[in-house]
Amino acid sequence: xxxxxxxxxxxxxxxxxxxxxxxxxxxxxxxxxxxxxxxxxxxxxxxxxxxxxxxxxxxxxxxxxxxxxxxxxxxxxxxxxxxxxxxxxxxxxxxxxxxxxxxxxxxxxxxxxxxxxxxxxxxxxxxxxxxxxxxxxxxxxxxxxxxxxxxxxxxxxxxxxx
Numbered sequence: 001x002x003x004x005x006x007x008x009x010x011x012x013x014x015x016x017x018x019x020x021x022x023x024x025x026x027x028x029x030x031x032x033x034x035x036x037x038x039x040x041x042x043x044x045x046x047x048x049x050x051x052x053x054x055x056x057x058x059x060x061x062x063x064x065x066x067x068x069x070x071x072x073x074x075x076x077x078x079x080x081x082x083x084x085x086x087x088x089x090x091x092x093x094x095x096x097x098x099x100x101x102x103x104x105x106x107x108x109x110x111x112x113x114x115x116x117x118x119x120x121x122x123x124x125x126x127x128x129x130x131x132x133x134x135x136x137x138x139x140x141x142x143x144x145x146x147x148x149x150x151x152x153x154x155x156x157x158x159x160x161x162x
Contacts, residue, residue, distance in 0.1 A: 013065060014073045017057050028056050031118075034109050038121070048121070050074075055118070 022028055032052050039045040054065040113120050 010066075010069060011073065013063055014070055017053060017065060017070065020053075020057065022053060028052070031056070031116075034112065035121070037109070 032049060035048055035052055036045055039048055050070070051067055054067045054070055057063065058065045110120060119125070
């Protein structure tokens, strides 16, 4: 029962995301323009636009929107309705991963994305955790330093003998 409620909540959120007036939101359009400078194909443009909309909607309205779940919802809407969707059929069938996204065009754009706390396209998120207890113990004895000579290895010189 809770899953049905969550699904209807997600559907309502996705419908609100689709109805939002993206064309007249100047903050979104400015950010989108800088993101789309690096897009080389219409598929990349559609993918980056949809990803940016999900991120911006989550940040602005404090309502989490899963990009993958939204993609699935759009695809299901595409199959049930004959009207065109904002995501291309090619992208729905084979959505590109974040590693396929082109890097931003300039150093200034990367700095702006970092300053705003936005993810940088093409950069993999690696958690900063340390794996404890997975190292191996040294099995060879430690090598002696040049000044740590073995007393039995070096004979006493004849001039030092009394």
